[in-house]
Amino acid sequence: MSHLDKSYKNEEITVFWKPEVCIHSGNCARGLHAVFDPARKPWIVMENGTTEDIVRTVKHCPSGALSFEYHEA
Template structure:
């Protein structure tokens, strides 16, 4: 579970950022820089684009560190969507070159102590062994120069 959570709103939609879950894929700020800019504080400017564009970008977050909820519907967070009921029954795993293992469907993580955690949307698992947030990826693979053959 993330230790910190930050919320940013434009009164229509609220973006929730859980930095402890972030793998720093940079997808958010390379594709919608006017909203997501890590060089600025606050780094998320909710007034810089439309609600629709912000939602579409948040849905692309590979780690689930970014989620959103529509303010009119209450605080039910939404991450990457599962498009059909058929997809929901299929486990989809992607091995990122020089990066984490991505599980792109809802899953249950059973920890070493037996506790279980349900993850929705995309979950990034550490593959380099250096994450400070195991079993989840925290982007450390970039700092340690983790490389794979494939």
């Protein structure tokens, strides 16, 4: 992981974002704007969406900048 990488958690998952990899396609913001809003700081607010919706949106990131992992039970 680069020192620029960021992580965001909810109860179930952690989402990772690699700014150097992001191509700013906007897929995430279009897909789930309440959670992914590039104009806001922090730009990812996990509380604003369900884990299911966040996972689906992360999987549609074309560059691989977004990834996630489930927390261990």
